[in-house]
Amino acid sequence: MKPINHLAVFGILVLAVAMTSCTKTSGDAYRRYLEKGEITYPGRVDTVIVRPGNNRIQLSVVLGNDPLVMRLHVYWNNFQDSLSVPVQHTAGTDTVQVLVPGLDEGNYNFALYTYDATDHQSVVVNAFGVAYGQSYSSSLVNRTLRSVEQSEGNGIILNWGEPAGGELGIDVEYTGAGGSLQKIVVPPTDTRTVLPDYEGQTALTYRSKYKPDTTAFEFFYPPASTITLPVFERRLPKSGFKVLELPTDILDGGYGWLLPYLWDEKYDPPGFATQSVIPCWFTIDCSAAAALSRFKVWQANDRLYDLESVKTFELYGSNAPAADGSWDSWTRIGAYESIKPSGLPVGQNTPEDVAYAKAGEEFAVPEGTEKFRYYRFKLLSNWGGGHFMTLEEVTFYTHDRL
Numbered sequence: 001m002k003p004i005n006h007l008a009v010f011g012i013l014v015l016a017v018a019m020t021s022c023t024k025t026s027g028d029a030y031r032r033y034l035e036k037g038e039i040t041y042p043g044r045v046d047t048v049i050v051r052p053g054n055n056r057i058q059l060s061v062v063l064g065n066d067p068l069v070m071r072l073h074v075y076w077n078n079f080q081d082s083l084s085v086p087v088q089h090t091a092g093t094d095t096v097q098v099l100v101p102g103l104d105e106g107n108y109n110f111a112l113y114t115y116d117a118t119d120h121q122s123v124v125v126n127a128f129g130v131a132y133g134q135s136y137s138s139s140l141v142n143r144t145l146r147s148v149e150q151s152e153g154n155g156i157i158l159n160w161g162e163p164a165g166g167e168l169g170i171d172v173e174y175t176g177a178g179g180s181l182q183k184i185v186v187p188p189t190d191t192r193t194v195l196p197d198y199e200g201q202t203a204l205t206y207r208s209k210y211k212p213d214t215t216a217f218e219f220f221y222p223p224a225s226t227i228t229l230p231v232f233e234r235r236l237p238k239s240g241f242k243v244l245e246l247p248t249d250i251l252d253g254g255y256g257w258l259l260p261y262l263w264d265e266k267y268d269p270p271g272f273a274t275q276s277v278i279p280c281w282f283t284i285d286c287s288a289a290a291a292l293s294r295f296k297v298w299q300a301n302d303r304l305y306d307l308e309s310v311k312t313f314e315l316y317g318s319n320a321p322a323a324d325g326s327w328d329s330w331t332r333i334g335a336y337e338s339i340k341p342s343g344l345p346v347g348q349n350t351p352e353d354v355a356y357a358k359a360g361e362e363f364a365v366p367e368g369t370e371k372f373r374y375y376r377f378k379l380l381s382n383w384g385g386g387h388f389m390t391l392e393e394v395t396f397y398t399h400d401r402l
Contacts, residue, residue: 040120041122042069042114042116042120043064043065043066043122044113044114044123044124045061045072045114048060048110050127051216051217052130052131052212052217054133055105055132055133056099056100056103057108057130058098058099059098059110059112060098062094063087063093063094068116068117069089069114069122070086070087070115070117071086072098072114072115073114074098074100075112075113076108076111077108079111103131105132105135105136106131107128108129108130109126110127111124111126112124132212137221137222141164141208142170142225143160143164143206143208144160144161145158145206145225147159148229150230150233150234150235150397152234152237153234153402154197154401155196155197155234156195156198157193158192159192160191160192161191163188164208166210167208167209168188168209168210168219169185169187170188170206170207170209171185171207171209172184172204172205173204173205174202175198175199176197176198177401178197179199186206197401198229199232200231201231202229203228204227204228205225205226208222209221231399233293233397233399234401234402236290236395236396240288241284241285243282244283244285246322248326250275250277250281251274251275252272252275253273253274255273257273259282262393263284267392267393268392271391271392272390272391272392273389274379275388276388278380278387279380281377281378282376283376284394285373285374286372286373286375288373289371290372290373291369291371291398292365292369294364294397295365296361296393296395297338297360297361297363297391297393297394298391298392298393298394299357301357301392303384304353304357305338305340305346305349305353306346306384307382307383307390308382309382309390309391310379311337311338312338313335313336313380315363315377316332316378317331317375317376318331319371319372319373319374321374333366334363334365338361338383341353341356346383360393
């Protein structure tokens with residue numbers, strides 16, 4: 001009989017006890033795990049696009065493909081602030097737009113979680129963004145509105161200066177001829193804007209628009225600028241002007257200074273020069289009747305306040321000029337005299353004199369003057385005592401709309 005190895009038997013007994021103990025412990029843990037149910041994680045957010053705004057931020061949140069996701073929760077300010085957004089599923093990829101309002105200017109870290117119907121929470125997704133506000137807006141400026149001009153139609157022309165760096169256009173609001181509010185956007189490349197119609201003596205408001213970066217979801221503006229639009233007025237279209245040659249009217253003097261040059265929109269010689277007859281007169285057919293509000297006359301700039309430049313004249317109107325050229329069918333609108341700002345003698349012009357003449361001298365028309373199609377200038381005297389008369393350009397204005 002072989003001797004029993006007591007150490008081997010003891011080892012087998014210890015191993016058996018240990019295996020029994022391990023199996024019991026593992027089983028208890030597994031049963032406890034099953035008692036709580038299987039851990040479920042809803043599909044997390046796939047992508048977050050952060051768009052800065054004015055004291056707010058917009059999050060465009062692209063969800064994953066988990067149809068069980070029922071809501072999205074966004075935290076910021078170290079989880080002190082939050083908002084919840086329900087999820088409406090569509091046939092395609094779901095994108096949830098989240099607007100986070102009431103933010104101070106600065107950087108923000110957002111923590112985004114999705115939840116299913118039983119409030120299981122997804123793994124977190126973080127996103128970073130910037131909110132802009134008064135500090136940024138206070139650095140913005142409106143484009144300069146250099147001038148406002150009348151057009152030949154029912155509109156008005158706005159002449160703009162150059163845009164500031166980063167400007168993306170100009171928002172303009174004004175009142176149309178019918179009293180309705182009109183809104184237009186002027187592109188940043190435009191320096192001239194034609195408003196097709198407008199109501200005179202009403203406000204026009206404009207403000208330049210900017211974005212702090214290309215991802216911003218809204219525009220930022222400086223305080224609006226406002227002007228009062230002038231009373232409606234338009235230029236009579238010179239394209240319709242033509243000569244009405246009546247028997248007593250003066251002819252051109254034969255030096256290439258022709259009557260149609262008075263409306264050719266060229267403000268350098270030659271203009272119109274008459275024959276050597278003083279006083280003398282000529283007639284313009286405007287093609288359609290209009291009541292004048294004012295008119296402008298330019299002297300030839302090679303003889304400002306000198307030589308043959310017209311000094312005194314009268315303007316008449318008619319709708320049925322007598323065929324014999326007589327004055328019976330004409331109504332006198334007014335008697336006018338050219339003014340020299342400095343008052344200096346002939347041959348002495350100041351820079352102010354020159355600038356005033358080259359801008360065109362403006363003459364008023366009495367309010368209530370009736371509409372005429374034909375206008376007749378009667379030239380009475382010139383500045384330098386010349387034997388004939390010269391004019392460079394004529395422009396008529398009216399309050400009548402087309």
